[in-house]
Amino acid sequence: MKPYILIIEDDPQIRRFLRATLTAEGYLYYEAVTAADGLNQVDARRPDLILLDLGLPDRDGLEVIRRVRESSQMPIVVLSARGEEKDKIAALDLGADDYVAKPFGVGELLARIRAALRRSSAVTADGTVLHFGRIEIDLEKRVVKVAGEEVHLTPNEYRLLQVFLRYPGKVLTQRQLLNEVWGPNHLDQAQYLRVYIAQLRRKLEADPARPKHLQTEPGIGYRLVID
Amino acid sequence: MTRRSASDFGLTLALIGTCTLVALSLRPYVTATNLVMVYLLGVVALASRLSRQVAVIASFLSVAAFDFFCVPPYLTFRVHDYEYLLTFAAMLAVALVISTQTARIREQAATAARGESRSQTLYHLSRRLAGQDRAFDMARIAAEYAAEVFQGCVVIFLPEEGKISFAQRSSDHLPISRGEEPVAQWVFDHGEKAGRGTDRQGDSAALYLPLIGAREKVGVLAFVGDDEAYAGDQTNLLELYAHQTATAIESAHSQYAAEAARIQMQTEQMRSSLLSAVSHDLRTPLASITGAASTLRSQGEKLLPETRQELLESIAEEAERLGRLVSNLLDMTRLESGVELRRDLYPLEEIVGAALQRMERQLAHRPVITRLPEHLPLISVDDVLFGQLLVNLLENATKYSPEGTPIEIEASSDGDAVTMDVLDRGPGFAALDEQRIFEKFYRGRSDGARGAGLGLAICRAIVQAHRGTIEAFNRTGGGAVFRVRLPLESGR
Numbered sequence: 277m278k279p280y281i282l283i284i285e286d287d288p289q290i291r292r293f294l295r296a297t298l299t300a301e302g303y304l305y306y307e308a309v310t311a312a313d314g315l316n317q318v319d320a321r322r323p324d325l326i327l328l329d330l331g332l333p334d335r336d337g338l339e340v341i342r343r344v345r346e347s348s349q350m351p352i353v354v355l356s357a358r359g360e361e362k363d364k365i366a367a368l369d370l371g372a373d374d375y376v377a378k379p380f381g382v383g384e385l386l387a388r389i390r391a392a393l394r395r396s397s398a399v400t401a402d403g404t405v406l407h408f409g410r411i412e413i414d415l416e417k418r419v420v421k422v423a424g425e426e427v428h429l430t431p432n433e434y435r436l437l438q439v440f441l442r443y444p445g446k447v448l449t450q451r452q453l454l455n456e457v458w459g460p461n462h463l464d465q466a467q468y469l470r471v472y473i474a475q476l477r478r479k480l481e482a483d484p485a486r487p488k489h490l491q492t493e494p495g496i497g498y499r500l501v502i503d
Numbered sequence: 504m505t506r507r508s509a510s511d512f513g514l515t516l517a518l519i520g521t522c523t524l525v526a527l528s529l530r531p532y533v534t535a536t537n538l539v540m541v542y543l544l545g546v547v548a549l550a551s552r553l554s555r556q557v558a559v560i561a562s563f564l565s566v567a568a569f570d571f572f573c574v575p576p577y578l579t580f581r582v583h584d585y586e587y588l589l590t591f592a593a594m595l596a597v598a599l600v601i602s603t604q605t606a607r608i609r610e611q612a613a614t615a616a617r618g619e620s621r622s623q624t625l626y627h628l629s630r631r632l633a634g635q636d637r638a639f640d641m642a643r644i645a646a647e648y649a650a651e652v653f654q655g656c657v658v659i660f661l662p663e664e665g666k667i668s669f670a671q672r673s674s675d676h677l678p679i680s681r682g683e684e685p686v687a688q689w690v691f692d693h694g695e696k697a698g699r700g701t702d703r704q705g706d707s708a709a710l711y712l713p714l715i716g717a718r719e720k721v722g723v724l725a726f727v728g729d730d731e732a733y734a735g736d737q738t739n740l741l742e743l744y745a746h747q748t749a750t751a752i753e754s755a756h757s758q759y760a761a762e763a764a765r766i767q768m769q770t771e772q773m774r775s776s777l778l779s780a781v782s783h784d785l786r787t788p789l790a791s792i793t794g795a796a797s798t799l800r801s802q803g804e805k806l807l808p809e810t811r812q813e814l815l816e817s818i819a820e821e822a823e824r825l826g827r828l829v830s831n832l833l834d835m836t837r838l839e840s841g842v843e844l845r846r847d848l849y850p851l852e853e854i855v856g857a858a859l860q861r862m863e864r865q866l867a868h869r870p871v872i873t874r875l876p877e878h879l880p881l882i883s884v885d886d887v888l889f890g891q892l893l894v895n896l897l898e899n900a901t902k903y904s905p906e907g908t909p910i911e912i913e914a915s916s917d918g919d920a921v922t923m924d925v926l927d928r929g930p931g932f933a934a935l936d937e938q939r940i941f942e943k944f945y946r947g948r949s950d951g952a953r954g955a956g957l958g959l960a961i962c963r964a965i966v967q968a969h970r971g972t973i974e975a976f977n978r979t980g981g982g983a984v985f986r987v988r989l990p991l992e993s994g995r
Contacts, residue, residue: 361887379826381819467848467881474850478877485852485859485873485912492857495845495887 279393280304282323284314284340285355286333290378294327297382303389311335315343318350325351325393328372330363338366345371351392355380361495368449368496375447391445406441408502409488411480413441420480427479432457436472440490440500449497473498511557518545519561523568530573535587538573539594542566546598550605558602566595621740624652625747632751639673641755642722645748646673653741655728659714659748660687667691667723678727679709687711687723694720696742700733710738712745716753724748784828788821795821831957834891835943838964844888846969848881851914851921857886858893865901870909879914882921882989884969892965895958896925896985904929904982916991920971925985931977940975962987 281303285291291307298305306321308314311332318326326344330337341352354367354375364375373392376385406413412421418434420427429437439448439456450466457472458465473492477484491499522545526538542565550558570580574587582588631648635641642659649657656678660667667687669677686704690697690711698707710733714722724745726732795814803811852875859871882889893912900910904927911926932940939945941963944956959975962985966973971989978984 379822470849470853470881474852477852477856483873485855485875486871487856487860491860492853494854494857494890 278302278304279324280306280321281389282306282308282314282317282321282326284308284311284326284332284337285329286310286331287329290329290355293382297386301386309333311337311340314340318344318348322348323350325353325389327353327355327389329355330360330367331357338363338370341367341370341372351395353385353388353392364496365449365451368447369451373446395443395446406502410482411489413437415441422480429476429479433472433476433479436469437476440498444500444502447493447497447499451497453497508557511553512560514553515549515557515561515564518549519564519568521545522565523572526569526573535573535575536590539569539590542569542594543598543601546602547605550602551609553606555603555606555610558606559599562595562598562602565598566591569594617736621743624740625743628744628747629751632748635751636755636758638721638752638755638759641748641752642673645744645751646724649724649726649741649744652744653726653728653732653737655726655732657727658725659722660691660725661722661752662691662720679707679725683707683709683711683725687725691720691723698725699727700738710741712742714745714749714752716746716749719753719756721749721752721756781832785825788825788828791821792818792825828957831961834961835957835964838961838968842888842968844885844968846883846885848883849886849889851875851879851882851923854882854884854886854890854893855912858890858897861890861894862897862901865898866910868906869901872909872911874911874913876915879916879921880991883992884989888965888968892962892987893925895962896987899958899985900925900927900929900983903927918991920988920990923987923989925987926978926982928978928982931981931983932975937975937977941973 281298283291283294283298283305285294285307286309291309295305295307306317306323308317311334314326314328314332317323326340328337328340332340337354341354344350344352349371351374352367352372354364354372355378356363356367356375357378364377367375373395374388376388404415406415410423412424413419414421420429420434420437435457436453439453450469451463454463454465454469458468462468473490474484477487477490480489481487489501491501493499519542522542526541529538529541546558546561546565549561553561567580570582570587570591571578574582574584574590576583628645628648631644632641635644638661642661646657646659656676658677658679659673660669661671661673662668663671667684669679669681669684669687683698686698686707689704690713694713694715695703696710696712697703698709698711699705700710709725709727712724712726713720714724724741726741731737795818798806799811799814806814855873855875859866859873897910904910908928911924913924913926915922941959942956943960945960963973966987966989969989971987973985973987975983975985
């Protein structure tokens with residue numbers, strides 16, 4: 277079945293090119309121009325994914341995320357202008373799955389949509405062995421191998437890696453990572469997080485200065501890329 | 504009678520008495536007419552020391568004393584020989600002429616001396632003011648020197664938008680009550696003196712003189728001193744002094760105005776050249792996009808598939824270029840308006856990694872070598888801005904060095920600062936280019952390379968916002984080095 281995508285965007289030109297590219301890729305779509313209309317359609321049509329512009333005429337796009345997350349975990353990909361890191365972080369912290377900064381190319385947009393749809397359908401089964409790049413992770417035995425060699429991870433490093441593995445391809449804000457690994461009392465200790473990420477990169481990446489998997493989203497957070 | 508003239512009179516009596524004693528002792532041997540000389544000598548001596556009035560009195564007294572003591576019959580003013588009347592007349596005339604002339608010469612000398620000290624004062628004033636170019640400094644120096652010369656307190660007030668305020672003054676100390684502000688304002692408005700020693704507001708604590716230059720009124724000078732200082736002579740000099748000070752301040756004003764006008768003009772010029780550069784850089788990609796898009800729309804079917812593909816490529820590329828330019832302009836504006844940094848501690852490695860990731864496509868066709876020591880200290884930066892700096896440096900390197908040549912990123916720390924180098928194997932810099940490349944809209948060797956000349960200006964702005972330094976120089980063996988030095992612990 278073809279996935280349904282709800283476009284909530286007020287700019288007609290952007291809607292036009294989104295329509296064209298989504299149709300070409302075989303997606304179905306609905307359109308909404310305002311936040312209110314968008315929320316109605318979310319309830320009425322239960323789309324598989326929402327493409328959401330943050331600058332809507334009637335209400336803040338962040339409000340839409342908050343309302344959707346009250347009842348549903350459907351993937352939300354945010355369209356935002358460049359340089360507004362604060363808005364992106366707010367959207368992600370509220371539960372948006374990903375963002376694409378305007379102006380964006382179609383390739384980038386489709387990759388984000390695919391990753392978000394995949395996450396929502398694929399439930400990571402415990403007890404399996406994950407492979408990506410040179411890395412192999414046995415989730416049951418908690419063994420990590422790089423190029424066939426076992427690598428020792430400290431408990432915190434492993435927990436951090438686990439969080440990433442739960443949301444492959446998704447941008448995780450510093451806040452979300454700190455909360456998941458160290459708990460809500462350590463949300464202001466971003467330095468720790470950076471040091472742990474650096475250590476994980478040294479252990480997992482071929483060149484920690486050019487990471488293939490543990491990528492940085494400057495000003496926002498990190499993303500585990502596994503394809 | 505003042506004390507001064509009393510003592511003068513006493514001196515006169517004493518001298519004439521002395522002359523009489525000398526005359527009495529000579530009287531037996533010398534004819535009376537020759538004794539006249541003794542008295543004339545006395546009159547000359549007095550005239551050379553004392554005022555003309557005293558000298559005239561001395562002349563009469565000496566004639567009287569001569570008559571009384573030296574002309575028979577002695578000890579009476581009566582005279583037997585009427586020939587002596589001629590002697591008296593001649594003696595008086597000679598004494599008066601000598602005394603007045605001597606006194607006049609002396610007064611002239613004194614006037615000359617005063618004149619000299621006056622011109623000395625004004626000369627010193629102009630010497631002191633010569634080195635200054637700010638009106639306020641001039642006022643301060645003039646007031647300080649005036650206090651020395653005139654033995655009193657001098658304060659100069661400079662107006663602000665035509666209003667004299669005692670708060671806006673040349674010295675910290677204010678010897679006058681603020682209640683006299685209106686007097687100073689009146690003096691400034693009317694350009695006439697007032698206050699102590701004048702007919703207007705004579706009960707004021709200070710004498711207020713307007714500072715009037717050749718064209719405009721520039722302020723008010725207030726003087727507080729002893730009673731004697733308000734004598735006509737001193738006030739005259741003070742007025743001259745005020746005028747000279749005013750002229751100097753006025754010239755400082757006009758210099759300032761000229762300078763302001765020059766800066767204004769330069770700013771205008773810069774703005775217009777900036778505008779023309781920006782509009783050119785914005786229009787060129789727009790023209791390509793419009794041209795390619797309209798060709799595709801009107802002649803789409805008639806074009807060869809390869810041509811259509813080329814036109815599409817060019818639309819995409821030019822749009823991207825336009826996008827880069829717009830974000831550069833926005834960055835520059837943001838940085839120039841004083842952006843607030845969101846600094847935190849980051850491993851340099853992470854920032855380098857993110858920048859290389861953003862530049863992945865442009866760097867696809869060349870080796871990138873990173874040499875980052877494992878134990879480099881964390882740096883305190885705004886990660887987004889510092890990442891942008893690195894992206895701009897990498898972009899610059901890809902633009903100016905041939906494809907296939909390596910780009911290297913190197914870092915080290917000496918404990919005080921972290922140094923990061925971005926190195927390429929391009930042509931390096933032409934002479935002196937390395938100093939100008941960080942200027943806005945300056946393009947280095949522009950053969951083929953296209954850009955607005957903003958990338959490196961943004962780099963400099965970002966580094967400066969972090970209180971670091973950036974420099975560029977030629978690399979040994981060919982190529983360019985961009986070196987960023989970031990002091991550790993800065994901004995924390």
